Amino acid sequence: MEALAVVAVLVVLCAVVALIAQPLRHGPEAVERSASARVRDLEAAREAKYQEIRDAELDARLGKLSAEDHRALDRQLRREAIEILRELDELQ
Amino acid sequence: MATFGRACLIIGLAVAVYGIAASIHGARAGRQDWVASGRRAVYALAALSATAFVVLEIAFLRSDFTFEVVASHSSTTTPLFYKMAAPWSSQEGSLLLWVLLLSVWSSLVLFLTRRRLRDVAPWATAVLLGFGAFFCALLVFLESPFDQLPVAPAEGTGLNPLLRHPSMMIHPPMLYSGYTLFAVPFAFAVGALATRRLDAEWIRSTRRFALGAWLFLGIGILLGARWSYSELGWGGYWAWDPVENASLMPWLTGTAFIHSIMIQERRGMLKTWNASLILATGILAILGTFLVRSGVLDSIHAFGASTLGVPFVLLIAFMLLGSIALVVSRRAQLRSEHRLDSLLSREAVFLGNNLVLVGLCAVVFFGTFFPLISEALTGDRASVGPPWFNRYMVPLALVLVLLSGIGPLIAWRRASAAGARRNLLGPALAGVAAAVAGAVLGAGSSPPTVLMFGLGAFVLGGVAQELWRGMRARRAMSGDGPLRALVMLVRRNRRRYGGYIVHAGMALMFIGIAASSALQDASDANLRPGQSMRVGDDLDVRYVRPTSGIVTTRDGRLEKIRFGAVLEVRRDGRRIATLEPSREFFPSSAIVAFGPVGRFFEGEATSEVGLKAGLMRDVWTAMTPDIDALRPVIDEGDEVYGKFADGDVTPQARSEALAAILVGITERYRNQPPPTTFRVIDSPMVTWLWIGALVVIGGGLIALWPAGDPAGRRVRARYAAQVARDLGTAEEREPVRSAS
Amino acid sequence: MDPTRKRRIRLVTALTAALLLAGALVYTTFSAASPERIPSQLADAEAGQTYKLGGRVVAGSVRRERDSMTFEVQDPKGPAKVKVHYSGSVPDPFREGREVIVTVKRGGDGFVGQRDSLVTKCPSKFEAEKTSS
Numbered sequence: 001m002e003a004l005a006v007v008a009v010l011v012v013l014c015a016v017v018a019l020i021a022q023p024l025r026h027g028p029e030a031v032e033r034s035a036s037a038r039v040r041d042l043e044a045a046r047e048a049k050y051q052e053i054r055d056a057e058l059d060a061r062l063g064k065l066s067a068e069d070h071r072a073l074d075r076q077l078r079r080e081a082i083e084i085l086r087e088l089d090e091l092q
Numbered sequence: 093m094a095t096f097g098r099a100c101l102i103i104g105l106a107v108a109v110y111g112i113a114a115s116i117h118g119a120r121a122g123r124q125d126w127v128a129s130g131r132r133a134v135y136a137l138a139a140l141s142a143t144a145f146v147v148l149e150i151a152f153l154r155s156d157f158t159f160e161v162v163a164s165h166s167s168t169t170t171p172l173f174y175k176m177a178a179p180w181s182s183q184e185g186s187l188l189l190w191v192l193l194l195s196v197w198s199s200l201v202l203f204l205t206r207r208r209l210r211d212v213a214p215w216a217t218a219v220l221l222g223f224g225a226f227f228c229a230l231l232v233f234l235e236s237p238f239d240q241l242p243v244a245p246a247e248g249t250g251l252n253p254l255l256r257h258p259s260m261m262i263h264p265p266m267l268y269s270g271y272t273l274f275a276v277p278f279a280f281a282v283g284a285l286a287t288r289r290l291d292a293e294w295i296r297s298t299r300r301f302a303l304g305a306w307l308f309l310g311i312g313i314l315l316g317a318r319w320s321y322s323e324l325g326w327g328g329y330w331a332w333d334p335v336e337n338a339s340l341m342p343w344l345t346g347t348a349f350i351h352s353i354m355i356q357e358r359r360g361m362l363k364t365w366n367a368s369l370i371l372a373t374g375i376l377a378i379l380g381t382f383l384v385r386s387g388v389l390d391s392i393h394a395f396g397a398s399t400l401g402v403p404f405v406l407l408i409a410f411m412l413l414g415s416i417a418l419v420v421s422r423r424a425q426l427r428s429e430h431r432l433d434s435l436l437s438r439e440a441v442f443l444g445n446n447l448v449l450v451g452l453c454a455v456v457f458f459g460t461f462f463p464l465i466s467e468a469l470t471g472d473r474a475s476v477g478p479p480w481f482n483r484y485m486v487p488l489a490l491v492l493v494l495l496s497g498i499g500p501l502i503a504w505r506r507a508s509a510a511g512a513r514r515n516l517l518g519p520a521l522a523g524v525a526a527a528v529a530g531a532v533l534g535a536g537s538s539p540p541t542v543l544m545f546g547l548g549a550f551v552l553g554g555v556a557q558e559l560w561r562g563m564r565a566r567r568a569m570s571g572d573g574p575l576r577a578l579v580m581l582v583r584r585n586r587r588r589y590g591g592y593i594v595h596a597g598m599a600l601m602f603i604g605i606a607a608s609s610a611l612q613d614a615s616d617a618n619l620r621p622g623q624s625m626r627v628g629d630d631l632d633v634r635y636v637r638p639t640s641g642i643v644t645t646r647d648g649r650l651e652k653i654r655f656g657a658v659l660e661v662r663r664d665g666r667r668i669a670t671l672e673p674s675r676e677f678f679p680s681s682a683i684v685a686f687g688p689v690g691r692f693f694e695g696e697a698t699s700e701v702g703l704k705a706g707l708m709r710d711v712w713t714a715m716t717p718d719i720d721a722l723r724p725v726i727d728e729g730d731e732v733y734g735k736f737a738d739g740d741v742t743p744q745a746r747s748e749a750l751a752a753i754l755v756g757i758t759e760r761y762r763n764q765p766p767p768t769t770f771r772v773i774d775s776p777m778v779t780w781l782w783i784g785a786l787v788v789i790g791g792g793l794i795a796l797w798p799a800g801d802p803a804g805r806r807v808r809a810r811y812a813a814q815v816a817r818d819l820g821t822a823e824e825r826e827p828v829r830s831a832s
Numbered sequence: 833m834d835p836t837r838k839r840r841i842r843l844v845t846a847l848t849a850a851l852l853l854a855g856a857l858v859y860t861t862f863s864a865a866s867p868e869r870i871p872s873q874l875a876d877a878e879a880g881q882t883y884k885l886g887g888r889v890v891a892g893s894v895r896r897e898r899d900s901m902t903f904e905v906q907d908p909k910g911p912a913k914v915k916v917h918y919s920g921s922v923p924d925p926f927r928e929g930r931e932v933i934v935t936v937k938r939g940g941d942g943f944v945g946q947r948d949s950l951v952t953k954c955p956s957k958f959e960a961e962k963t964s965s
Contacts, residue, residue: 013103019135019139044296062561064515
């Protein structure tokens with residue numbers, strides 16, 4: 001019984017080590033630095049901004065925002081979105 | 093088997109420590125391979141803890157009493173379902189469950205985000221593995237589930253019968269899932285602060301983690317309340333018990349966080365507040381785990397003094413100091429980008445909501461820890477009870493419901509007064525109408541309840557108005573039928589409408605809580621068969637006749653003895669229900685102390701509640717038969733059995749004799765029942781609480797549901813248009829997928 | 833008034849209000865709380881003050897009447913006992929020899945328990961009745 005337990009433990013140990021060490025055997029990957037992090041951040045910001053524009057539109061349609069308030073807000077949000085898209089283009 | 097299980101935990105501890113080192117190294121050196129290795133350490137920990145858990149489960153299922161944990165928490169007569177759940181009724185098993193859930197949820201989250209949050213994820217991995225290592229260390233060095241007994245006893249002590257209820261078995265895994273899930277946004281917040289990357293990407297991910305954790309913890313809390321109401325013999329669903337409060341606190345701050353993070357998402361404000369809030373939530377989740385298991389506060393959940401107090405306090409202190417240090421050292425990144433534009437805006441309402449929720453949490457915290465605070469300050473340990481909690485929670489809850497009604501109806505940034513008035517008018521009228529109706533129909537004796545009716549109706553009216561207007565607007569655009577328009581509306585705006593539905597559910601819950609606490613009638617009476625008792629103004633309960641029986645397991649062993657009653661319930665003279673409460677007596681294993689027959693009445697006893705639930709009223713009843721009156725019969729049974737067993741008889745004959753004696757006792761109970769105390773509670777609108785809970789869960793799931801890939805959709809649409817142009821044909825237009 | 837000043841005033845007002853409320857809360861709680869006591873500490877109990885009594889139910893001391901109950905509570909580690917008259921819900925795990933907590937006031941020939949305030953410590957594994965085998 002004890003021998004079986006020891007063997008089982010060794011098997012588990014080997015499996016765990018194999019699992020963990022596998023990425024290391026491939027060697028260092030290309031280093032991801034802040035540039036691509038910024039890109040991903042801008043993409044997330046873009047999605048959030050689009051959602052804001054859609055929300056403002058829905059708010060206007062539901063009467064929470066008056067037509068002229070919505071126009072002003074929509075203009076501002078789209079301006080902010082364009083800024084994000086411009087920065088994204090520069091980085092890509 | 094036990095050594096194998098223990099080895100898995102030791103390897104798990106080693107793997108966790110390795111993973112911390114690998115992740116941090118990978119993060120600082122910019123090496124993705126080390127980061128990946130660290131991530132795999134989490135997967136490995138999940139696999140190892142799962143293996144250890146399976147080993148423990150098998151031991152329970154096989155009733156392997158060489159395991160000390162099995163011998164003290166299970167028995168051969170425990171039904172299969174409860175044998176499976178018994179592991180986490182023990183200290184060791186529940187710690188193992190915690191590690192398992194932590195590593196499984198962490199693995200899932202890290203796998204799903206393996207290509208995103210590249211800067212933050214390694215640090216988050218290190219923090220999560222830090223928790224894993226801590227709990228593994230507890231399991232390896234202090235509370236091992238794999239401790240062996242030198243001699244396996246013939247029978248275990250069994251699972252406390254109070255825990256034999258399906259809710260009770262799902263409640264701990266759900267709660268622990270909630271606690272461990274809150275460790276995830278905590279870890280990612282630490283990572284984001286460490287790498288100074290509190291940005292849109294972090295917000296998007298953290299919001300979903302927090303929402304998932306919030307949902308699971310909420311479900312766990314609700315299951316506990318439901319169990320308490322329908323199983324325990326006191327008839328309530330919340331007692332302001334320290335352990336209950338411990339699970340409520342992170343839920344409150346978590347709720348605050350999922351609201352205020354939306355402000356940060358839109359306006360780049362409240363960064364310090366949000367970071368502090370999510371860190372505090374993680375700390376409260378660990379504190380909750382600690383309170384449940386350490387016995388430091390008096391609670392019906394007291395699992396006894398334990399050796400875990402010091403390590404947990406150290407962990408919490410470390411988390412607290414570390415969080416403060418991180419937030420203070422990163423204050424440059426945490427500066428707000430904008431300011432509050434107007435007090436008449438959704439941002440301001442969310443801010444108010446946050447203040448109220450944090451206030452609620454502070455009150456609960458103060459009340460829960462008051463014994464320790466008073467002892468530290470005055471040397472005298474004093475505590476506060478439900479009346480104190482209710483006094484402060486009620487006004488705050490009323491304000492919270494009010495804000496949850498205003499929020500959806502008001503615009504972001506800056507709402508116009510005219511627009512606000514227009515949107516608030518309808519729901520406000522609904523609220524006033526409901527309050528008046530409530531006052532007239534009987535709630536007038538409790539002004540806070542009337543107010544809650546009004547505010548709840550205000551919220552419900554607001555949500556209904558939003559859904560109606562949104563559906564109409566959508567129909568105007570797309571020409572869909574009303575139902576389809578409604579479905580499409582919710583599908584396209586899951587976050588918004590999921591949130592509204594949650595608000596509606598919470599309103600229902602608060603209405604139910606207010607009515608059932610303030611307006612209930614409770615009565616205790618000692619009755620003989622044929623006698624009646626009156627509850628409140630219009631309820632009559634008559635004790636028709638006693639019932640009794642012996643319940644055996646499938647293999648013929650005696651599981652419990654049941655003494656019950658049949659009660660006839662009449663309201664205003666009309667029969668509305670027949671209730672059959674009972675008391676079930678589980679035998680103790682102490683034959684010598686109590687006698688062979690007597691021991692059947694000296695083990696645990698549980699109440700089986702008689703409940704007639706209705707939409708507007710619940711009638712709840714529990715009974716306590718006076719066993720002392722049966723004492724002479726029981727003693728006689730002991731004598732008879734003793735004389736019989738002394739002679740030359742087979743074990744078979746002995747157990748038959750015992751069975752005959754017990755049957756005789758149960759018959760005696762039916763024929764000459766001792767006086768029985770009945771507790772009857774007539775509470776209004778309790779069902780609204782459970783219905784509201786289901787609505788909240790539904791809304792939470794809708795809000796959490798992934799909405800597909802908008803960026804991918806746009807790219808595909810662009811390609812589709814390109815293809816159409818190249819081919820010189822008109823493009824296929826799918827109305828749902830048009831870029832909006 | 834320029835916006836920054838307005839904001840600062842708002843912040844100061846809010847903080848002051850919060851501090852006052854917190855202070856009021858703390859102050860009233862200290863006078864409203866029930867001190868925790870074990871039987872030996874109840875000798876000098878003041879009339880009218882509620883206490884949270886903790887201790888073990890003395891074996892053989894439980895007497896049930898029509899709609900109330902009397903029992904004795906003993907120090908967990910000492911001989912001092914007090915008598916408690918109690919009416920209200922009795923938790924399922926309540927049993928002689930178990931540890932209980934009940935909110936009481938001086939009354940009768942001992943103490944009177946507050947309705948429904950009886951709590952029994954619920955062990956998740958039961959130890960008291962284990963026989964030696």
